[in-house]
Amino acid sequence: MILAKTGNEALAYAMRQINPDVVAAYPITPSTEIVQIFAQYVSDGKVDSEFVAVESEHSAMAACIGSAASGCRTMTATASQGLMLMHEMLFIAGGLRLPIVMPIASRSVSSPLNIHGDHSDSLASRDSGWMQFFCETVQEGYDTLIQCVKIAERASLPVICAVDGFILSHCMERIETFEDAPVREFIGAYKPNWNLLDYKQPILVGPATMQDYFFEFKRSQIEGMNQALPIIEAVQAEFKQKFGRGYGIIDEYRCEDAEAVVLLMGSACGTMRDAVDTMRNQGKKVGMVKLRVFRPWPAQVLKESLRKFKTVAVMDRADTVNAWGGALFTETTSALYDLDARPKVLSYVYGLGGKEFSLADAATVLEQAYAGRKEDLVTYIGVR
């Protein structure tokens, strides 16, 4: 069905179709509407889900962990300070390998207080053992959330599905939704290997594990993330086969014969596509590489892609405040390090706290990448 939906509406719509067993949530701007609309679905009897209204995001994730450990398909939604408050619990969900699925309307983190879109919240959670997807459009958010259920359950890892706060969460776009039945057929029934409520196969969840076995548990979790990428690729392929829309780990836009490309994530990719077209019309060989999956970090995929270009401009919508630029920049350069011939990598930080990222800004980055140089190590776009 062709529908006009905001990012929040589309994600809530996908949640209705997914029909999770349990949703435990505490609403926060700008993802509030996801939870609000889903709560409406619950009270209208349109889903079978148990909705648990909790007193904080910390409790929301704690409830999700209990639910997922009990073998229930479990979802929640949050953003920004809410995700920060969940932080402790995120690591527990990751360590317990619980396939919780969480849409996020990604936004900045205080202070100063700001409710607008950037990637500070999700990227601050990057070491918590969650897979992370960044979506370019409302359509991609809807499609990806459906994929995430299958990916999480097959990989036994929790997953964040991020859309840019306000820029996508509150932007109404044309989307094409699927019927409920094929979505439910696609995700299938959840059959966990073990669960707390199975008294015939009793298990222990979350015990103290000291020097003797902690490292082995961690190593096993790391291996889970190591093996996640092929699972994501397989589910993306299954999605394409069933629904016709295809997604990759990365998306190369007009990269054939390109000398310089921009690497970025999220809603700004669309703006960058327009800027690439303009420059291509001027005969300049530029392109864009969109990164869709940040965790697991697809080092090999990026290496294969980026080695072809002379210059790569990496654009971060969050800064790590480490005096060395954003996470996407540092991880990209480290992925390229052992290549014999490496592209030159330029670092940009843009759009913090919802700062406008215009077509002209996109063109500036492309021009500098095409010229292959700029002055500062990190360029902060549009800062007065």
Next chain:
Amino acid sequence: MVESCIMLSGQPLEIRWHGRGGQGAKTAALLFGEAALDTGMYIQAFPEYGPERMGAPVAAFNRLSDKPIRSHAGMKTPRVVVVLDASLIEPAKVTEGLIEDGGILLVNSNEDPAILRKQLNLPPGIKLYVVDASKIAMETVGKNVPNTPMLGALVKATGVLEFEPMMEAIKHKLGEKFRGGKEKFIEPNLVSVRRAYEEVRC
């Protein structure tokens, strides 16, 4: 000749709405986007988020296109500006960025278009449309809610949508909004859209 006709040809048509908190600029943009979608277009509708206060100046935006819309940049040079409250004309700088060659300014006002044009000192390339949407809303809906009638005036001023299909879409959306005993509000709203379509002047 009141009617103009904007043709979409690959480039999105950009519309900026100005209103005061509570006047429904965001709602109008969403409604207009949905109506355009129903006629087969690609759309975006998004509000500008500042402090949300009753009466404070707010803006909302539409992009309409016959092709998928990719940009998520803000809107700096709209082709069309819709003003729900004439008192915003100066403080909100409503003509800022409005395309001078072929731009359209639509204002909710009881002023004569020629006089308003002089007051605004508009460049000759910008077409000015005026409709007393507040009066229409008072006479039909019984409240000063200019956002719905402005949809009719906007369609007349731009010609980007056909009127009857838009009315169908609005009727459908209002039906979703006014439920459970509130159905009686649907018809007056529809009348207000039709009247604004007929009464808009330039």
